[in-house]
Amino acid sequence: xxxxxxxxxxxxxxxxxxxxxxxxxxxxxxxxxxxxxxxxxxxxxxxxxxxxxxxxxxxxxxxxxxxxxxxxxxxxxxxxxxxxxxxxxxxxxxxxxxxxxxxxxxxxxxxxxxxxxxxxxxxxxxxxxxxxxxxxxxxxxxxxxxxxxxxxxxxxxxxxxxxxxxxxxxxxxxxxxxxxxxxxxxxxxxxxxxxxxxxxxxxxxxxxxxxxxxxxxxxxxxxxxxxxxxxxxxxxx
Amino acid sequence: xxxxxxxxxxxxxxxxxxxxxxxxxxxxxxxxxxxxxxxxxxxxxxxxxxxxxxxxxxxxxxxxxxxxxxxxxxxxxxxxxxxxxxxxxxxxxxxxxxxxxxxxxxxxxxxxxxxxxxxxxxxxxxxxxxxxxxxxxxxxxxxxxxxxxxxxxxxxxxxxxxxxxxxxxxxxxxxxxxxxxxxxxxxxxxxxxxxxxxxxxxxxxxxxxxxxxxxxxxxxxxxxxxxxxxxxxxxxx
DNA sequence: CTAAACCCTCACGCCACGTGAGGGTCAAGC
DNA sequence: GCTTGACCCTCACGTGGCGTGAGGGTTTAG
Numbered sequence: 001x002x003x004x005x006x007x008x009x010x011x012x013x014x015x016x017x018x019x020x021x022x023x024x025x026x027x028x029x030x031x032x033x034x035x036x037x038x039x040x041x042x043x044x045x046x047x048x049x050x051x052x053x054x055x056x057x058x059x060x061x062x063x064x065x066x067x068x069x070x071x072x073x074x075x076x077x078x079x080x081x082x083x084x085x086x087x088x089x090x091x092x093x094x095x096x097x098x099x100x101x102x103x104x105x106x107x108x109x110x111x112x113x114x115x116x117x118x119x120x121x122x123x124x125x126x127x128x129x130x131x132x133x134x135x136x137x138x139x140x141x142x143x144x145x146x147x148x149x150x151x152x153x154x155x156x157x158x159x160x161x162x163x164x165x166x167x168x169x170x171x172x173x174x175x176x177x178x179x180x181x182x183x184x185x186x187x188x189x190x191x192x193x194x195x196x197x198x199x200x201x202x203x204x205x206x207x208x209x210x211x212x213x214x215x216x217x218x219x220x221x222x223x224x225x226x227x228x229x230x231x232x233x234x235x236x237x
Numbered sequence: 238x239x240x241x242x243x244x245x246x247x248x249x250x251x252x253x254x255x256x257x258x259x260x261x262x263x264x265x266x267x268x269x270x271x272x273x274x275x276x277x278x279x280x281x282x283x284x285x286x287x288x289x290x291x292x293x294x295x296x297x298x299x300x301x302x303x304x305x306x307x308x309x310x311x312x313x314x315x316x317x318x319x320x321x322x323x324x325x326x327x328x329x330x331x332x333x334x335x336x337x338x339x340x341x342x343x344x345x346x347x348x349x350x351x352x353x354x355x356x357x358x359x360x361x362x363x364x365x366x367x368x369x370x371x372x373x374x375x376x377x378x379x380x381x382x383x384x385x386x387x388x389x390x391x392x393x394x395x396x397x398x399x400x401x402x403x404x405x406x407x408x409x410x411x412x413x414x415x416x417x418x419x420x421x422x423x424x425x426x427x428x429x430x431x432x433x434x435x436x437x438x439x440x441x442x443x444x445x446x447x448x449x450x451x452x453x454x455x456x457x458x459x460x461x462x463x464x465x466x467x468x469x470x471x472x473x474x
Numbered sequence: 475c476t477a478a479a480c481c482c483t484c485a486c487g488c489c490a491c492g493t494g495a496g497g498g499t500c501a502a503g504c
Numbered sequence: 505g506c507t508t509g510a511c512c513c514t515c516a517c518g519t520g521g522c523g524t525g526a527g528g529g530t531t532t533a534g
Contacts, residue, residue: 002470002471005511005512006511006512007510007511007512016491016492017512018491018492018493019490019491019492021491021513021514022490022491026490035499035512036499037498037499037500037512037513038498038499038512038513038514039499039511039512039513040512040513058337059334059337059338059341060334060338062489062490063489063490064489077342080338080341080342081342083338084335084338084339084342087331087334087335087338088335090331091328091331091332091335094324094327094328094331095328097296097297097324098321098324098325098328100295100296101296101297101317101320101321101324102321104296104317105314105317105318105321183332183335242480242481243480243481244479244480244481253522253523254480254481255521255522255523255524256521256522256523258482258483258522259521259522263521272481272530273530274481274482274529274530274531275481275482275483275529275530276480276481276482276530276531277481277482299520299521300520300521301520
C-alpha cells in the first residue's frame with residue numbers, strides 16, 4: 001500500500017487539485033495520511049472512495065448528498081428517485097422555456113425591429129404578452145382567445161410549428177420514441193398543451209375532441225398532428 | 238406622476254423587497270428618487286423598466302445580460318438565440334441524465350441491495366455501468382484515431398507490446414523498479430499513455446477505469462497490465 | 475405619545491469550486 | 505551548499521441571485 005500525493009491523484013482522476021482540497025475541506029474525502037511537511041497522502045482506499053464520489057456525482061447528486069449516502073448509509077435509491085423527479089421537473093421547465101424563447105424570437109422577427117428605439121417598445125409589449133399568459137392560465141378558454149390578441153396568438157402558433165417540425169423530422173429519421181430527445185419533445189408537447197388549456201382537464205378533453213373531429217384546425221393538418229401525437233405517445237409507459 | 242415605495246412595488250410585482258434592493262445594488266433598476274429619509278421612490282418609468290426586466294428574466298437571461306440589453310442596446314435577438322441553443326443543450330444533458338438515473342435505479346432494484354454492505358459494491362459497479370467515455374471524449378478519440386491513421390495505430394500497438402515485454406522481463410528478473418533502466422521504461426510508459434490520451438486528464442481517468450474494470454482490453458491481459466503498471470509505479474515517489 | 479408597520483444599510487450564507495497571494499518542501503543540477 | 509522549478513500548503517475572496525437576520529431610523533394610525 002503506497003500513498004499518492006494530491007497532484008498524482010489529480011492527474012489520474014482528472015479532477016483539479018483545488019477540487020480535491022475542497023472535498024477535504026468539507027470532509028467528503030479526507031486523505032488518510034499526511035507527510036511530515038503536511039502534504040496530503042491518498043491511500044488506495046481513498047482512491048476507491050473517490051471513484052464512488054465521482055460516479056454518484058456524475059448523476060447529479062450534491063456533494064452533501066453523496067456524503068450522506070457514503071457515510072451514513074442513506075438509501076441511494078431514495079436519493080436517486082428524488083433526483084429523478086427533480087430532473088423531470090427541470091426538463092419540463094426547460095422545455096416550456098425553450099418554446100417561449102423560440103416564440104419571442106419569432107415575434108421579434110415578425111416586427112423586424114432593427115432600431116433600438118422600436119426595440120424598447122417591443123420589450124414592453126413582450127411584457128404585456130407574458131403577463132397575459134400567466135394571468136389567463138386562471139381564466140377560461142373563450143376569454144383567453146379574445147384577450148390574447150394577434151401578437152400572442154402568432155407567437156404561440158410559431159412555437160407549435162417549430163415543435164411540430166422537429167417531431168416530424170425525428171419521426172422521419174426513425175428515431176426511437178423512447179430516446180431522450182424524443183421524450184423531451186413529448187414533454188414540450190405536453191407543456192404547450194398545458195399552457196393553452198391552463199391545466200384544466202375539461203378544456204383539454206374538449207380540445208382533444210376538436211382535433212379528433214376535424215381535418216383542419218387553425219391551418220394545421222389534424223391527421224398529421226394525431227399521427228405525431230401517437231408517435232410521441234407510443235413510448236409513454 | 239406619483240412615486241411608490243419599495244413595499245408597494247413589491248406587492249404589485251410579486252418580487253420581494255430584497256430582490257428590488259438587489260436590483261438597485263447592482264445598478265439594474267435604480268429608483269429615480271429618494272425621500273428625505275432615504276426611502277427608495279419608484280416612478281412610473283421605473284415600474285415600466287421593471288416589467289422589461291421581468292419579461293427578459295422570465296426567459297432565463299441573467300441579470301447582467303438584461304442590463305446589457307436595456308442599457309447598452311445589445312441585440313435581444315442575439316441574446317435570445319444564444320440562450321435558445323444553451324437551453325437545447327441543457328435539455329439534451331438533462332434528458333441523458335434522466336435516463337442514466339432511471340437506469341441505475343432499475344439496476345438497484347434488480348440487485349435488491351438492502352444491506353449497506355452490498356451497497357458499496359453496487360456503487361462501485363455503478364462506475365462500470367457508467368459510460369466510460371462522454372460523447373465529447375469519444376469525438377476527441379475519434380479525431381485522434383483519424384490523425385494517427387491506421388499505420389500509426391498499429392505502430393503504437395507494436396510499441397506497447399514491445400514495452401510490455403521488456404517490463405515483464407525486468408520484473409521477472411527482479412530488477413529494482415528504482416533502477417535507471419526501469420525508470421526509463423516508466424517514462425516511456427507514461428509518454429505512450431500521453432500520446433494516446435492527448436494529455437486530456439478526463440480521458441486518462443476513463444482509460445484508467447477501463448483497465449481497472451475489465452479483464453481483457455484490446456487483446457491485452459488487463460490484470461497483467463495493472464500488475465506491471467503497479468511495478469513501474471512503485472518507485473514513483 | 476406609542477406601537478406597529480415600514481424603511482434603511484451592512485454583512486454573512488448558499489454551492490462547487492476558480493483564482494490568486496504568500497510562502498514552505500523536495501529533487502536535480504551546479 | 506545554493507539555486508531552480510515543480511510541487512505542496514493555508515488563507516481568503518469571487519461567482520449568481522438573492523434569503524435572512526442584526527441593528528437602527530421613519531411614518532402613520534390610534
